[in-house]
Amino acid sequence: MDRIPSVVDHQKDKKKAKWIILKSAYIKDFEANRSKDIDIINSITIGEISDENTGQGFNDFLDAAKEMDMREDQLVILIGNRDDGIIKITDTGRNYYEENKDYEYSELDL
Secondary structure, three states, X not given: OOOOOOHHHHHHXXXXXXXXXXXXXXXXXXXXXXXOOOOOOOOEEHHHHHHHOOOOOHHHHHHHXXXXXXXXXXXXXXXXXXXXXXXXXXXXXXXXHHHHOOOOHHHOOO
């Protein structure tokens, strides 16, 4: 018999999606800032994140990104039409990632 997912499981999955978004946006921004190639952009789409992380779907990442965008201390910004899912990390998000990258995402306040 299959186990019914609990609220705790849902919150853990949401926190994992937020961490994946933050990490992916940080890496994309870091690579763009280090590159001499002006064609490299420092934003990433939810589609790219979803394709790289098949454990969760596009809508899971979109919902998590919307929550991160609506925080008082925004970690990421959704650019353009929110359904396009273009994400750019903020200075706050960059600092948050750098300070917490060695911790387990489940321990963080995302």
